[in-house]
Amino acid sequence: MENKPLRKIVLEDGTQLYGTGFGTNCDKVCELVFNTSVVGYQEILSDPAYTDQMVVMTYPLIGNYGIADDDFESKTPTIGGLIVREYNDSPSNFRYTKTLSEIMEENRIPGIEGIDTRMLTRKIRNEGCTKVLITSADTPLEEALEALKEHDLDTDLVARVSCKKKWYSRTNNPILNVVAIDLGVKLSLIRALNKLGCNVTVVPHNTDAEAIKAMNPDGIIISSGPGSPCDIPEVLELIKSLIGYAPVLGVGLGHQLVCMAQGASVTKLSHGHRGGYAVKNLLNGKTELTSQNHAYCVNCESLNGTGLEVTHINVADNSCEGARNLSKKCFSVQYYPESAPGPQDSMYILENFIAFMREEKENA
Numbered sequence: 001m002e003n004k005p006l007r008k009i010v011l012e013d014g015t016q017l018y019g020t021g022f023g024t025n026c027d028k029v030c031e032l033v034f035n036t037s038v039v040g041y042q043e044i045l046s047d048p049a050y051t052d053q054m055v056v057m058t059y060p061l062i063g064n065y066g067i068a069d070d071d072f073e074s075k076t077p078t079i080g081g082l083i084v085r086e087y088n089d090s091p092s093n094f095r096y097t098k099t100l101s102e103i104m105e106e107n108r109i110p111g112i113e114g115i116d117t118r119m120l121t122r123k124i125r126n127e128g129c130t131k132v133l134i135t136s137a138d139t140p141l142e143e144a145l146e147a148l149k150e151h152d153l154d155t156d157l158v159a160r161v162s163c164k165k166k167w168y169s170r171t172n173n174p175i176l177n178v179v180a181i182d183l184g185v186k187l188s189l190i191r192a193l194n195k196l197g198c199n200v201t202v203v204p205h206n207t208d209a210e211a212i213k214a215m216n217p218d219g220i221i222i223s224s225g226p227g228s229p230c231d232i233p234e235v236l237e238l239i240k241s242l243i244g245y246a247p248v249l250g251v252g253l254g255h256q257l258v259c260m261a262q263g264a265s266v267t268k269l270s271h272g273h274r275g276g277y278a279v280k281n282l283l284n285g286k287t288e289l290t291s292q293n294h295a296y297c298v299n300c301e302s303l304n305g306t307g308l309e310v311t312h313i314n315v316a317d318n319s320c321e322g323a324r325n326l327s328k329k330c331f332s333v334q335y336y337p338e339s340a341p342g343p344q345d346s347m348y349i350l351e352n353f354i355a356f357m358r359e360e361k362e363n364a
Helices: 041-046 100-106 117-127 139-148 157-160 187-195 209-216 233-243 254-258 348-363
Strands: 007-009 014-025 028-037 053-057 081-084 110-113 130-136 165-168 175-183 198-204 220-222 248-251 265-283 288-297 309-315 319-323 330-333
Touching: 007 139, 014 100, 014 117, 028 117, 028 265, 041 053, 041 100, 041 254, 053 117, 081 117, 100 110, 117 288, 130 139, 165 187, 165 330, 175 233, 175 348, 187 198, 209 233, 220 233, 220 348, 233 248, 233 254, 248 254, 248 348, 254 265, 254 288, 254 330, 265 319, 288 319, 309 330, 330 348
Parallel strands: 028 053, 053 081, 081 110, 175 198, 175 220, 220 248, 248 330
Antiparallel strands: 007 014, 007 130, 014 110, 028 130, 165 198, 265 288, 265 309, 309 319, 319 330
């Protein structure tokens, strides 16, 4: 391979970092974020909540266990791209079917290796998220900065990743029927619900409330997804009409919307929470490790007078990680309870929700 770098990334402040490309060889402008996970790059690659985001992986070696067919979180990855310190294109894993670069090339996702990811992560942490351009190493800086200036980040992300028609995921001997409103749902959440005895009907984000009620669900899940909750007012109105009808669980973006539907407000974090984070459960005092991916958080103070109470907080910054309103049969968490890709501390969220649905069903 030539010593001359083949690709580079350019930030809005003029920072240029050079490296070698993998995946597809295309120019792309995205939002620049970082993820602190040690494993799980396939789940990150295929998580719809990363739509149009260029993700800096803080773990230095990426690609070493390849891609396994059973581990995708969506059928078509929509991530903006990957920035890594070292890329390994010779996986060692009996389950792997393709390399990471092959999957990225198939889905027109660019990647770059050889970047000082520690420096870049510190820059994002200290200065906040910014737009980034991945391009050829010989692209003039002035041209790159003009491309960044002219590009507006999309706000229709949920509409792009949500399913276009309802679909079903059934299990043997089901005990409950759950409707999942797809804002960018992860397939591991559906699989986890199936394992716990739930048939799941996944519906598009723009499904109307009456159609959902006609399905007579035992519970409703508002899924995680990309972007700002303020970009999807129609989903907010949908949730308002469903709260109190059946038990509701919000996850990720769904957590923010469930809280907003009851009067709370949200704030954008400077660099977001993406990767593994410690969360304290205020109901039992225990601390658990969680998998997260979000740019916005619910303001704890805004829950006052809404009927909601904070149930979980982030240990690092005390931001709201969970809330509930028992009188309206409503629960939500900011992180991923299905714990993919790990850790395994949060499955009790789904187990508790299922126990609550069963109790409600028995008392109906």
